[in-house]
Amino acid sequence: MYQGLYRELPDIQAYLDRIGMPAPQQLSVDYLDQLVLAHQYQVPFENIDTSDKNLTISLETEAIFDKIVTRKRGGCCFELNALFLKLLCALGFDAWACRCRVLRGKDFFPPSSHRAALVRMEGSIYFCDVGYGGPQPACGIKVEDGSTRTCAGQTFIIRRNDEYWWTLIYLSKEGPEETMQFTMMPEEEVDFVPLSHFCFTHPDSFFSTGERVISRRIPGGSVSIEGDLFTRIESGVRQETMITDENQYLTLLSQEFDITL
Structure with missing residues (x-):
């Protein structure tokens, strides 16, 4: 019933080509950092299938590969980080999925609704995320209490909460922001099926609104669309544009996100 979640990547080279990365000469933290950054540059976070088309997303490997690699779309965390984990493992990294809860922008304790990846390298474990729609490290960050890394102009800190949970903190201009918590326990692919269902159907979930x-x-920054607002942040300068018609929306998708529907 869930065999499709566990299938291997159909084409490793095609995936590397999609994010503009060469195959590794050897595995290293530096190459891992390059993979994370390239993925965030080339593959957008997006929920177009559920927001615009009212479709149910598939978490099967071949479906995600077709969407992200073949059709050059983006996806949500359950798609992006799932496929990225497959790539890491296919390249020979010792990697596994981890469960997360998003804290940023919430005044309550939220349920787990996000996934990321953990990679064991050179005697340490690194947290990697290519599927979060907000601030995310543009590199692997060592899972160690007080560990700090600055990548692509953004600084993040890891803080240990207790025996099971760690917190990722983003140092924004306004001060420290708790972005998400994660646990290091390996998660099975099938465990993310109900979490994905919750995110896109439960009335308490942001994504169930259809926005x-x-x-x-x-x-130097980011581009985003939230509802009908397009935002470009570059070198600290923020520009906002309201989207007033479908043609403008489709043009922005093509020019700013390299997405053709």
Whole structure:
């Protein structure tokens, strides 16, 4: 019933080509960092299938590969980080999925509704995320209490909460922001099926509202669409444009996110 979740990547080279990365000469933290950054540059976070088309997303490997690699779309965390984990494992990294709860922008304790990846390298474990629509490290960040890394102009800190949970903190201009918590326990692919269902159907979930959310990292900033608002942040300068018709929306998708529907 869930065999499709566990299938291997159909084409490793095609995936590397999609994000503009060469195959590794050897596995290293530096190459891992390059993979994370390239993925965030080339593959946007987006929920177009559920917001615009009212479709149910598939978490099967071949369906996600077709969407992200073949059709050059983006996806949500359950798609992007799932496929990225498949790539990491196919390249030979010791990697596994982890469960997360998003804290940013919430004044309550939320349920787990996000997934990321953990990679064991050189005696340490690194947290990697290519599927979050908000601030996310543009590199792997060592899972160690007080660990700090600055990548692509953004600084993040890891804080240990207790025996099971860790917190990722983003150092914004306004001060420290708790972005998400994660646990290091390996998760099975099948465990994310109900979490994905919750995110897109439960009335308490943001994504159940049907509002479109699209974002992509660019050098020096990001571009995003939330509802009918397009935002470009570049070198600290923020520009906002209201989307007033379908043609403008489709043009922005093509020019700013390289998405053709």
